[in-house]
Every structure is written in structure tokens, then in C-alpha cells.
Amino acid sequence: MFVRRSWAVVLLLLLPGAGWAEDSPPLPTPPDSSSRWANLLSLETTTLTLLPQRVVGRDEGFLQVAPKLVVARPGVLHLGLGAPVRLRMWGGGEGAGLVRKEDWDTLSDWGQVVRILTVGGDAPNSLWMGALESYTLLSGHLVRRYNNRGNPDYHPAGVVVTGLMAPVYVEAFASDVLGARLMGAEVVLDAQHLLFGRPRNPLQYLLSLSAVHDWGKAGGNSEPMTLAHLDGTVILVRRGNTEGGFELQAMGGWGGRPGEGGAWGAVAGLGVEAVSSTLDLRARLEARLQRGGFRQGAFGPDYELARIQVAGPSALPQADAPFPEGSSAYGEVILSWDAEGLGVLGKRHFRLTMGAEAFSWGRVDVDGRLEAQVFHRNLTVAVGGVAMGMGQPAARYLASGEARWRFLGEWLYAVGQGGTLLFPTAEGTLRPGAFVAVGLGVDHVR
Template sequence: MRMMRSGAVWLLLAWPVVAGAEEVPETQAGEEQRVRDSAWRSLLRLDATTLVLLPRAGVGTDEGFLQVEPTLVFERGEDFGLNLGAPVRLQLWRGREGTGLVRREDWDSLSDWGQLVRGLKLGSNDAPVGVWFGALESYSLLSAHIVRRYSNRSNPDYHPAGGFLTGTLGPLYTQAFASDVLGARLMGAEVALDVQHVLFGQPRKPGRYTLALSAVHDWGEAGGRAPPVTLAHLDGTAVVVVRPGFEAHLLAGWGGRPDAGGAWGAVVGAGADAVTPALDMRLRLEVRRQQGGFRQGYFGPDYELARFKAAGPEGVPLAEAHFPDGTSAYGEAEVGWDAVRYGGLSKHLKLSLGVEAFNWGRFDVDGRVAVQFFARSLEVALKGLGVGMGQPGARYLGAAEARWRFLGGKLYTMGTGGTLLFPTPEGTLRPGAFASVGLGVDDAR
């Protein structure tokens, strides 16, 4: 099984791939790799767009901004990368009294200053220790039965920098994370033990048989106050099929809420990973049992909103909401496909989808897809979230973005739009929408 070192995607620079390249001798390829690892690469980018925040259902007033977003990237090999930049929203018209030139909600807390660091990477997947800081998007903590597909930027007025630390020591592999390195928020860790390593010495392929223990606590003190909560989970995984470019594994686990008696859950499932030069695919299917208010994936894509008001008719924070006892089936797919040449049309696809169906009539769906067309000059991305579907008080969010590059790819036009939910001091969620169009330019070296 490919052990996930991070649930965040680190993408600094996209370098072109040439179709029909000749095979390179191994010694020459190794020398070229060493040259790439020692060379510095950089990217300078500037976006300028108009941004409009619109109320929904007649709540609040609309606001208009000029959004300027500079980006500066430095990278050296696999062990170091720095990505700096943040959107600065300048008021075009005032939707309410007391607003200044710069949108106040973007910079009104210490945590918001974390958005200046889009990404900082120290160490690689092959290093014994690695550190990463930046926005967490669809982050999963290793076995992912407590933290799964979590985003720390779901709240439009809260822009923290998260981080995680990975380390390997003998048969132990550890990942510790924080959703906000500048505030007391979500923190946790998982420790995985390589059982084969303990019983028979260091294996040729580590991580085939593992036992893992994870624990996560939300202090609830940053990004708006909310009730604290703690979860823990024990997992076992066995890789049962190994083929070139393919692995299949079985898993089982049990977890609970130490702060809530009788809250526990169990899970069994299977997964498969496939890797080819054109395809990277990960599939997982699980059957779950929930009891006493515990559920797997508790810290999920909706959590930064649900911590104030959970989906459903009760209108209370997730830590206090009633979650029925029952069972569920969960499926997840992560697919990346790249065709350098396909009938004269170069395409790239990234798909991520998670679906959970409960036996008492609830459905949760989280998905995103990005496709590149016309020699990568046009990129279209869609994402959507549905929580509590099939029940009263279901929650829906969606967004779309299009980016078209021209003049050799250095200049591009872009447009985005979608729906938002803004937490309020009263513990409610104010619905809103956004729309943006503009231009950008970048230069990679």
C-alpha cells in the first residue's frame, strides 16, 4: 500500500511534457536528475480580477472588490519549495457602513496572516523527516478514518496556514498535523507500526502489514469559538496483492470519542492503487458502523462550517448535534490521467470523489474535477459538496473556474463563481455567492 505522506497537493511548477521522447539511458537519466535537483526554479505570477460577493435569500448586502493576487515561488529539487502570496481585496463599493479600503475580514485575526504562505516544503517522501506548511485542501490523516478530505479554508473569513510533520524511525511511521499553526485549533497525529518489520526484520517493501493509532483534538479557539471535541481510532491494514504498478489491501478499524461515553464506530473495507505512466488511481470501499454520535470522517470537507452549525434541522454545532446510530457504505476515488497526445488534442484530468450513504436515508457527496483542453491552454475546474442530502436541512455548496492561456501561455484570462456560507457571531451561517473575472500573467524560470 502506498502510504500517504500528505493529504495536501504540492504543485509548484508545471513543466511541459514532450510526446514521443526517445528512451534515455539510465546513467544519462540519473545525471539529468542530479542536475535538476541542484538547479533553482522560480515562478512569478500576478492576477488582477474584479470580485463581487452577493447575498443569497435577501440576507446582507452585496460588496465589490478589485482583487490583486501576487505569487512568488522558489523550488530546488524534491527537498525544498517555497510558495508565497495572498489575495488582497480592495473595496470598489461599500456594501455596509464601517468598511475600509481592504476587506477587513481577510486580515482581522492572527490566523489570517498565515495565508501569506501558500506552501513551504522541507524534505521529500524519501527523507526520514519532512515538514510542510500552507493551505490544507482535501487533507487526510494517513488511514483517514478521523480526518478525511478536510479543508481548513471552508470558512470564507478564516484563512489559516496548516502544517504537518512526517517522520520515519525503524518500524514506526508518524504524521502529526495542525490545521492552524498560529491558533489553537485542530491538532492530531497518527503513528503506524510496520508489523512485518518488528517480527521479521526490515522488509524489502515496507508498510505491507501495519497497525496504526490516531488521535485528533479540536481546541475550538481560533477562527471563531466552537465546542471542543476529541476523537481516536485504531486501524489495521494488510496489503494482499502486489503487482507491478498495482496494489490491493484490506483494512479494519475501531474508534471512539473519549469525551462522550458510548460513542464508538467500526469499519471494514478494501482498497486498490494503480500506477502507470499515464494513470494514477486510488480506490477505496468501506462498510461502517456508527454508535452514540461517533462517525468516521468526522473532520471532513464540511467541518469548518459544521463546527458552528451542522447540516440538519437542529441548528446546533456538530459536537452537540444528534447523529443517528446505524451503518453506512463509503466509496472514494482519486484519479489522475495525462495524455500528452490524443488525436492532436492534449488533455489532463484530475478527479476526486467521496460518497457516503447511510442506512437511515442520508447521503454525503464531495467531489472535484479539473480538465485541461487544447494543448493545456484551457482549464476548467468544478467542485461540489452536498451534506445531509435526503434529510431536512441539507447543505449544498458549489464552485466553477475557467482559465484560458494565450500569447504563448504567459498571459491568461480567468473567471470563477460559486456559493459560500459565512459563519456569524450568533452561530448561524449566512448564505452568499461570489463571481470574479480578470487577467493574469506569469513567468517561469
């Protein structure tokens, strides 16, 4: 086994795509930070324009002010506080307030004040809280690449808790710590350890059971939905040492919607991982079967919009929308590379994460994000997008981009952002729109 730091670290490595968020830029720390506290103060100010389409003369302009305070000690605590406050400059219609009310009109919206909270460092026994930007629940056959802030008017903080008591590993999550929304867990069992005692090479044969329930009581009401999945994983090849290595896994599973007969699905596939000091590559390829409306990865990158209105001609919420019976092929790749080394989280010269699924009846879903740090890391450029239901009527497309350029001793930076959005309406539909933001930021690290 090429990684021996802990059971759960190995577990996360051999389950491709595991992890609770797209990694955000880290808090810079002094070289001997292992025994020191560090802090970061920053203030970012931009002009933000929201451009709802199909509503003439209803664009809105804001001065967006985003303060941030971060304190951290590696392996102990990482706390980041701060949230963007949008102060109206124009638009919004009669009676519109100074602050954009959709950003703070529910209890869940106050979760955005917690940008990140980690207690206990890495798994196996840890707590993580913040935005779930691309969260995958271990095996990923229920929750995969999920974004809890896909709805631009809903800003919850999610939480992930992990724990290990050999031979059992557990990961549980909630998408909204202040509201009754997605909640679930996955329990992983080292079968060889259970049957024959602690093995020389742990985590060679795994069984896992996951279950997720959407209460539908926050971010707009929706019908409750419950999914469950049983999985098995076998390590076919494992090579390497403490500096890196290679793994090849085979996996298979079966899932369904408890209480709804005939709603089930099956999956089988292969996963690989190659790790070195400068490269981290994770990939998987799966064949899937869907019956009775069940589909793998139902809680995915588009779910916060699909729970209001799915992509496609039905225009129904996902809990009620029909899903054709058939099969699909799913592929995912997560690639991080850095010429100086990947030891510091968030410092990567190149990162690509992409998932795609093609269905036998003609539908294709794709989502991804590409990020690059160039010119001595002074310029960061990122583009991302989601395309749901391609090949079918009423497909859904969303795209965004961002650039950050540091100058004047790297403590001052310029930022530009833009992209498309879908805003929920009171009628239970989604209204297309766009956003553009430009501005400056300043930060100070100690």
C-alpha cells in the first residue's frame, strides 16, 4: 500500500472521487506552520450586475463587498468567516431594499457566513463545514459531484463528519446545517478484516451501504425522496511506496428507492488512481442500468435546480419527473498537477475535473471545471460548466468563468467573473439570467 498515513486516507484514495468539495485556495502559512497559528484578512470589492433574460429593463446592479477572516493551525482547526454583501446601486423595482433580500431571506442563507470550518484535520475522525461545491459521498452512486449552492438564491452551509472504528468507516453529511434538506451516510466495511482479523494489506475487499434522504423543507419546498445503494469494491492492483503509487479497482453495486417497487439500478466498473509528488490522477468508467425511475448519481451537480424543474421536456421537479428505463456509460476524471509539488492544498498549476454520462436513449450529461495558475501563480484562470439533457428537447446549459491577477507585491489583486444562472420563480419554474462582476481585492497573511 503506497499510502500509510491512516485507514481513511487510504479509503479516500481507493474510492475515486471521494471528498466533500472542490478544493479552494488555501490559507498561506509560514514554513514551520506545523506548530504555529496563521491568519488571513482579506476584503474583496466588486461591481456585480445581474441580467435576467426575458425581462426587459429588470437588470440589477450591486456593489458587492466580501470580507473574510481565516485562522488556522494545521491538523487542529481551520476556520474561515465572511460572506458577500450585495448593496444595491440600481434596479430591483419599486420597494427593493439596499441589500439584495434573496441572499438573506431564509435561515439557511446565514450558513454562507461560514466559509470553511475543519476540526481534527484529515479523516478518519474529522468534521468539515462549508459550501459543498463538488461533493461525492464515498462510492458516489447516490451523491456525486453535488453542489449545494447551485440555486443562486440559496446559500446553505453543509457539514461532513467522518469516523473510523476498525473495521468500519463511516461518512455522514447534511447539505444544510440550518434546514431540513439532504442528509445521508455511507458505512464501509473491510470484509477481510471482519472475517480473518487485521490483514497485512487492509482495505482490499470492501462492502458499503449508503442511504440519502431529501426532506425538501429548505431552499424551496419539494417532495421528499429517499435512495439507497449497496456496493462492493476489490483492489485488483496496488503498487507503490510512501512517495506515490498506482491502484486499480473493480466495483459493482445495486440501488433503489425504498418503498417504491420496481425502482432500481445496477452498476459495474473500474477505477484507477495514480499519485506522485506532483501528480494526482483519479478516474473511473462505469456501465449502469436504470429501471423504474431510479438513476445513479441522482443527487448530482444539477440537483438544486432539478429539484425545482428538471432539464428536458417534462418541466417537473425531479422527485415527480419520469426517467426512462435504459442503460448508460459514465466516466469521470480528476487531474491535479503542480510543477513544485501538491503538498499545499489548493496550489496547483493545473486542475481538471469532469464527469460525463451517456444514456442509451439519447441523452448526454456533462459537467466540469478547468483551472490553471500561471505567471508565478499571479494569474489564476478558471472556467466551468454544466450541460444536462443534451440530445433531448429543453436541454440545460450553464457556464461561468473567473480570472484573478495578483500585483503590487501580490497583496492586491484584480478579479473578473461572469456566467449564466437560473433563478427559481414563485411559480416553480426557472428563469434564465446572467451575471458579470469586476473589482479589486486585498489580503494580508500572518
